Amino acid sequence: MATEEFTVSSVIPASPNRIYSAWMDERHHSAFTGARATVDPWVGGRVVAHDGFVDATHVYLVTGSRIAMTWRTRDFPKGSNDSRVDITFEPIAGGTKVEVTHTEIPEGLGAACRQIWRTHYLDPMKKYFAKPGAMRAAYTAAKKAGHLPLSGIKASRPAPRRPFVPAPQPSAEEEVEEEQKPKKTRPRVESKTIDLRELARAQAMARKEAARKKAEAKRKAEAVRRAAEADRKKAEERRKAEQLSQKRAEVKRKAAEKRQAALEKKRAAAKKRTELAKKKAAQKKKADALKRKKAAARKKAAAKKNAAAKKKAAAKKRRGKAPARRHATTKKRTTKRQSPPKKRHAAKKTTKRKPAKRKPAPKKRKGNKKKATPARRRRPEKKPKRATRARPRRKPKRRR
DSSP states (O other), rough: OOEEEEEEEESSSOOOOHHHHHHHHHHHHHHHHTTTOOOOSTTTOOEEEEETTEEEEEEETTTTTTTEEEEEEEOOOOOOOOOEEEEEEETTTTTEEEEHHHHHHTTTTTHHHHHHHIIIHHHHHHHHHOOOHHHHHHHHHHHHHTTSSOOOOOOOOOOOOOOOOOOEEEEHHHHEOOOOOOOOOOOOOOOOOOOOHHHHHHHHHHHHHHHHHHHHHHHHHHHHHHHHHHHHHHHHHHHHHHHHHHHHHHHHHHHHHHHHHHHHHHHHHHHHHHHHHHHHHHHHHHHHHHHHHHHHHHHHHHHHHHHHHHHHHHHHHHHHHHHHHHHHHHHHHHHHSSSOHHHHHHHHHHHOOOOOOOOOOOOOOOSOOOOOOOOOOOOOOOOOOOOOOOOOOOOOOOOO
């Protein structure tokens, strides 16, 4: 036969011992469920809640920690086995985590059982323990409705249930024998009268015992609350210490990242400087090579000019006619420059006369030659004056 199972949980603002004692106390159980309930607080004890709709039996009990029991309702089909319920109480910050694990439920009744646990137990318990006034109001309402049992007197309990086992069908012979046997009659028991004084005394003793148990439970709950508060403070201090250590680690990490970034920046700047220095060195090397090339070209040109000048001077010495030619050239130049102004203007427009370039004097070579004796200074020959050009007249500007 297929079965279902589920787990529901809720956080109730009360200590585990307080919730456990409320479950085991018939008055509290009836008050927070809002229906008549009877509870036997021992292993093998029976729990009948919601006016007999729920029927359960305690299987395993640990005070303030766990409740295990078999559980069934009127909706369970006949001949089906009981389901299993395991309730655990775990103290946490802000109350107790109550977790209900329900297994071996007949198929089709899982949703209904979940609804019972949620609406008739977990949610009412949360409201019952949330505020001090809620407990008193629920207790008063249950008392007015007649759901609370009489103080100090336990109601009659039915015998523990056993799993349903169909009776064997008797044979025909056994039926005949049973018919022949005489039927047993139950002896009549006379009812005894109740002494009201003894009843009042029993009720007073029960009230005292209940008050003592309540004070003991309150003391234990206070101790549990203090222990939970101390644990919560320790956890808070531990969390703050962890946050502080994380913050310090974050500050260290950021400082390390900043140093690393500064180091990377320095390295990049140094690399850039080295590249720039290499580039400048290459440019300088190229410029020096160009300068050397130009100097070599100039030196070569100067050597060529000196050789040509020496050759020319040697030719002049051999001929000995250099001064006469100079006078002739000067005369020619003077005759050319005494041309009429019109022709000069026309020549000026067409072609520009370039000034004659002076040849550089040949450099004296240094050697180990002996200094010659200074000769007598000759008077320099007077050069003929060049004829100056006649400047053309400018036209006067017209006045506007």
